[in-house]
Amino acid sequence: MDKLARYSDDFINEVKENVDIVDLVSDYLELEKTGNRYKGLCPFHSEKTPSFFVNPDNNFYHCFGCGAGGDTINFVMEIENLTFVESLKMLAERTGMELPDMSNQQRQQYKVREQLFSLNNLAARFYNYLLTETEMGKAAYNYLEERGFNEADIEEFNLGFAADEWQLLLNFLQKKGFSIDLIKKAGLISEGKNNSHYDKFRNRVIFPIFNNRGEVIAFGGRILESEDKYGPKYLNSPETPIFSKKKNLYGLHLAKDSIREQNSCIIMEGYTDVIQAHKNGFKNSIASLGTAFTEEQAKLIKRYAENAYIAYDADTAGNKATLRGLDILSRTGINVKVIQLQEGSDPDQLLKDEGEEAFNNLIEDAVNLIDFKINMIIKNKNLSEPGVRKKVLRSIVELLSEVEDNLEREIYIERAAAKTKFKADVLAEEVEKEFRQIKSRNYQRNREKQNKQSEKEFDLYSQLSYYQKVEEEILAHYISNPALREELAARLSKNDFNGRTAQLAGHLFKGSVISNSVQLDKVKDNLGDELLSYWSEILVKQDNFLSRDHILELADYLSSKRISRNKKKLCSLLSRKELSLDKLNRILLTFYSLNYNIERRD
Numbered sequence: 001m002d003k004l005a006r007y008s009d010d011f012i013n014e015v016k017e018n019v020d021i022v023d024l025v026s027d028y029l030e031l032e033k034t035g036n037r038y039k040g041l042c043p044f045h046s047e048k049t050p051s052f053f054v055n056p057d058n059n060f061y062h063c064f065g066c067g068a069g070g071d072t073i074n075f076v077m078e079i080e081n082l083t084f085v086e087s088l089k090m091l092a093e094r095t096g097m098e099l100p101d102m103s104n105q106q107r108q109q110y111k112v113r114e115q116l117f118s119l120n121n122l123a124a125r126f127y128n129y130l131l132t133e134t135e136m137g138k139a140a141y142n143y144l145e146e147r148g149f150n151e152a153d154i155e156e157f158n159l160g161f162a163a164d165e166w167q168l169l170l171n172f173l174q175k176k177g178f179s180i181d182l183i184k185k186a187g188l189i190s191e192g193k194n195n196s197h198y199d200k201f202r203n204r205v206i207f208p209i210f211n212n213r214g215e216v217i218a219f220g221g222r223i224l225e226s227e228d229k230y231g232p233k234y235l236n237s238p239e240t241p242i243f244s245k246k247k248n249l250y251g252l253h254l255a256k257d258s259i260r261e262q263n264s265c266i267i268m269e270g271y272t273d274v275i276q277a278h279k280n281g282f283k284n285s286i287a288s289l290g291t292a293f294t295e296e297q298a299k300l301i302k303r304y305a306e307n308a309y310i311a312y313d314a315d316t317a318g319n320k321a322t323l324r325g326l327d328i329l330s331r332t333g334i335n336v337k338v339i340q341l342q343e344g345s346d347p348d349q350l351l352k353d354e355g356e357e358a359f360n361n362l363i364e365d366a367v368n369l370i371d372f373k374i375n376m377i378i379k380n381k382n383l384s385e386p387g388v389r390k391k392v393l394r395s396i397v398e399l400l401s402e403v404e405d406n407l408e409r410e411i412y413i414e415r416a417a418a419k420t421k422f423k424a425d426v427l428a429e430e431v432e433k434e435f436r437q438i439k440s441r442n443y444q445r446n447r448e449k450q451n452k453q454s455e456k457e458f459d460l461y462s463q464l465s466y467y468q469k470v471e472e473e474i475l476a477h478y479i480s481n482p483a484l485r486e487e488l489a490a491r492l493s494k495n496d497f498n499g500r501t502a503q504l505a506g507h508l509f510k511g512s513v514i515s516n517s518v519q520l521d522k523v524k525d526n527l528g529d530e531l532l533s534y535w536s537e538i539l540v541k542q543d544n545f546l547s548r549d550h551i552l553e554l555a556d557y558l559s560s561k562r563i564s565r566n567k568k569k570l571c572s573l574l575s576r577k578e579l580s581l582d583k584l585n586r587i588l589l590t591f592y593s594l595n596y597n598i599e600r601r602d
Contacts, residue, residue: 007088009519011100012073015088018095019072021059028079028303037540043079043299044068046331055540058480062533062540069536079303080213081247083113112185116242119178119186120208120216126172127160127206127219137161139224140205147272148352149279156254157275158208162201162221169199187218187237201235207271209243209289210253212300218243220250220271236289246294249301250274250287256304258283264307266339266363269316273347277311280356285311285347293325298332309366311339311347318376330369337366340375373399374416383420393422393430401434409435470554471501476542477551478508479535484551485514491555500534507531 022038025031031038031054042052042063051065062069068078076087092099131137132154140161144154153159162169173183180197183189189197204221211217218237237243251274252259259265266285268274277285284305288297301308308329316322317338330336339362341350351359367375377395382388396416403409413431417424475497478488494505507526512518524532546554 007085007100009521012088012521015091015095015097016059016072018097019059019091020056021054021061021072021075022056024072024091024094025054025061025075036544041333042066042068043303046295053540055542055544057544058539058542060536060539062536064537067529067533067537069533069540074536081211081244086113112182113242115178115182116186116240117215117217119173119182119188120218120242122176122178123169123173123186123188123219124158124160124206124208124216126169127162127201127208128154128158129160130163131159131161131206136163143205143224147276147348149272149275153275153279156278157251157271158216160206160208162199162204162206164203166198166202169201170197185240187240187243200237204235207250209237209248209250211242211248212252212256214253215242217248222271244296245289247296247300248289249297250289251278252286252300254278255284255286259286259301259304263305264309265301265305266309266311267301268311268347269313270346270348273311276348276351277359280351280359282356282359288325292321293328295328295332298329298334301329302332302334306333307335307337309337309339309363311341311362313341313346314343317341317372318379323373323376326369336369338369338372339363339366340372370399370403370412371415374412374419378420389420392420393427396420396422396427397430397434400431401438467498467558468501470558471497472538472541473543473546474551474555474558475501475504475508476538477546479520479539480542482516484548485516487552488555489514491552491559496558500531504531504534504538 022031025038025040029040029043029052031040032050036055036057038054038056039050040052040054041047041050042065044063045066045068047065052061052063054061059071060069061071061075070078072091073084073087076082076090077084080087080090082090089099131140132151141154144159149159170180170183170189173188174180180189184191184197188200190200192198201219201221203225204223207220207222208216209218209220218240220237221235223231223233223235236245239245250271255265255278262284264284266277266282268277268285268287270287274285274287310317310326312322317340326336326338341347341362347359350362374396377392377399381392383392400409400412400416403412409431410428413428414424416422417427474488474492477484489509492505492509494502494509497505504527507513507523510518513520513523524535527535
């Protein structure tokens, strides 16, 4: 469905105008004022130096690092993983605006995503009903009771049960009007032989997965009987239009307020770990839907807190995939600490057996990521063996050489020396040697980058960069100031621009845009990713203090430069001796026309 079909252009523009982009973006990241703009660390990619800018004068943002950019609706779409219409609804609610009524025809054109939300919500209720209200759900209910969960826990997390039936959910959803195609798209059924279909989840306790807004987006299921008959112990929904495992966290919809208040979260492995943690008062607990953390999940956490405690069992916490995930969390700017559980223990069992106090003690004793990695390096190693000892030393040296702060590096060297019985001065010497080599390599890489950049700048005349600034400024005002378009179009055409500005001008210098009969959102739909990013870039850089007369002067300047260039080309042609009379006549007429135009502008 066309994203603009459901609401009028006037309503969409009114929503955009009523939302202060600085207030909106500040809900997700810290912004610092710089001139008439604001800057911060980009929420869409990892960076240490801010390259994300917001221009409050025209409500646009742009990241000069990854190229992300757009208006308030684009920002919500990207950061919340919503559709255009869902973002528009969210912003309208933010400003207290009422959504206009939709016709029956428009209601029939709801996007698949909205239907999937409705379908998943109904499926979750159906599973919950089977668990709590039917005889067939008693075994699953007893299983949950044995795990220490009561009626309140089941209600809070909306737990359910998928019966040992082949088409129970399928038949129910079809009776409610959902098509097989949509149910399959939701990942709730599988395809069998002869185009038959059957329920994906059977004889399993069901754990609905919610997004951070509290909408059901997927399901996880744990078997009650042998794995041979029903497949793996845990079965999860596949990727769907509304569910991506790498972009979501189990329990976040319930935990986010507590995470914000405490500025920390506790990350666990399983669904029952999280439920048990919430039951015992650790309301900031979530699960990662897989042990290897993704960049998207890290950024999601960073929106709510700066600290994360990892509560995985010992084997999982030490594997390579998990450690890579913890590095992603750390690079995102999150302070990572690891809760060290005993072999064979998990948060669910620990909390059930020993309670809140025991788990609190483990949180207080949690070690930071570097200490944890040192422990993993020396774990189960026979340090009396010279070969093993040397290998462990090399691993520790490589690890500590990545610590940039001198004091912090010194502290870890002392700790590592004490744990391994290495001589601290020898370890320090090796770490410093490796650190200097890394620094030298990084310096060399940076120099090469700078040299390449210098070569590029050297190849471009300084006037050319000034021309580009003029071109971008004119296009930015052309986009954001409809009243100027006719006057600018009378002075300029796409031929007055170069490179990307010429490509963008080709989409903008059209009668329908000039007359405002076509909305700019529709123009943007026809742009590729590169031009769309360039669009937000020039708007963020736009100087909104330039007067109308100044902009028109810049347009005349740009046009005169094109005329001058064309005159030079004609003079070059006229200098040739072998020209037909007809061609000579055309050149002279063109030259006269250009001369008249440039004199008129002067």
